[in-house]
Amino acid sequence: MSINLQSVQATMLIPLWGRATASEKNPDILYDKEAIEIIAGCGMDFTEIAKTFGEYGGISYIVRARKIDDTIRAFIKKHPHATIVNIGAGLDTTFSRVDNGTINWYNLDLPDAIDFRKTLIADSPRNTSIAKSFFDVSWFGDVVFQEADGILFISAGVFYYFQESQLKEMVQEMAQRFPGGELFFDAESKFAVNISNRTVEKTGNRGAKMYFYINNPKVLEDWSEKLKVISWEPYFKGIPVSKKWESGTRLMVRLVDLIKMLKFVHVQFLKK
Template identity: 30%
Template sequence: MTQPQAPGLTDVPETMLWTLHSRAQEAMRADGVISDDKAVEIYQGLDYDFERNFGRSNPMAALRAQLFDRVVSAFLEEYPGASVVNLGEGLETQRYRLAEVPCEWFTVDLPEAIAIRERFMQPDARHEHIPLSATDRAWMKRIPRDRPVCIAAQGLFMYFQEQDVRDLLGDIAMQFPRCHLVFDVIPHWVSRASVLAGGLPLTRHYRTPIMPWGVYRFLLKSQLKSWVGRSGDVSLLDYPPFPRGPARLASKAAPLMPGARQWMPFVVKVTLR
């Protein structure tokens, strides 16, 4: 058996291990909300003290992945044979969870992230790896223009400055005439706390990178319409409720309270035609 290897990641790329921790631990539960054998394989193949750095796992990233799967699956049902581009994909294993859906997948991430990804997931005829930052517009030249494309970003844009998010979304809208965008957003208060504290301390041993971009929910639709410069539909999607324990009741009740959604993370789906 191959010995687990240290990932050797720091800063934003290291956050892929945080989300892997959530998905793999949830997938290993008998009552887990996600089935993700590949995530478990990767989790067990890394020499890394997940609990020391990130603490006891919670299902937040697994719930987010479940929601992204739902959105991407609906897109591919509507447009069979379309393209899916995952920005900052890291060790996300969506291609395995949606393996039965015919499409072409593109992973765009920093070279060091692609290097660790390729220890466990190799590119092939349907899955292309592009070792570039999402902010390097050169990746756009690698994506076919003759079919619709879904461009997804999980756990990425909060690490960008607002101007970088604005410019990137505007350029995507300009370059891809038939495009669906899906990305997650943290509320402004989380971003502000992160910036003031120099990152959020998850444990005594790990502090997240700062998260410069967060926005209150009620502002986002108008902002996006001005940023993309095209007509389109914008949907704001709530995370699924926590699957168990006291958090389940709280996560079901919170969205029903006036103003509570402004304090919660959410997922954005933008349809440009």
């Protein structure tokens, strides 16, 4: 079965493909056993995705997953019964890599995305799906949350597509509802968002425009007195550049960090 790159399913399958193919070749960065098994067994043709996104695309997906894994592991080491909410989960497989046996995990995504997810990844008692829009605050009530146990929200490759005003309002609501919680996500600079939009348009897809960007993450603290930026770092920081990668991939990895095109941002919701 071939994949339409303009479909909702494709936007979910692309990162899954990236994690599967790149983690097989770079297990020192990340090994995503579940993604590899899904790709091998789903009977779909990923030729066009591989041609479009290439080696650098795959590397970027496993690095993002690795940074998120590391953040979750550090959080649940302090909060072993924590709640983790994966915003815009798609076909994410993080739970299978980080589960400590006691966390509660929620995959939040639109109903059609969750329907497709369930054809490939089944829910389980501590790893359940919420089929709602991120902007539908009723999902707050679907999340079992004990303040003492801690809550961490993660989002990978999702916030780019939101208007800043939309995201600001939602993060303010989350900070109010989940005091002491934390949020970890990736973001592009304005320069990078402009490049990304031009690249996506070249594929013929004009319905996936990116809006949100961050040049200086500290500006998030202006959104609310309840927000504190714990840390932020360049996308590939701490990831060794492999000599076996193509020269273009090595160049992109260095360039992205040099001019701060991509970054990870970690925010805390203050209790005051």
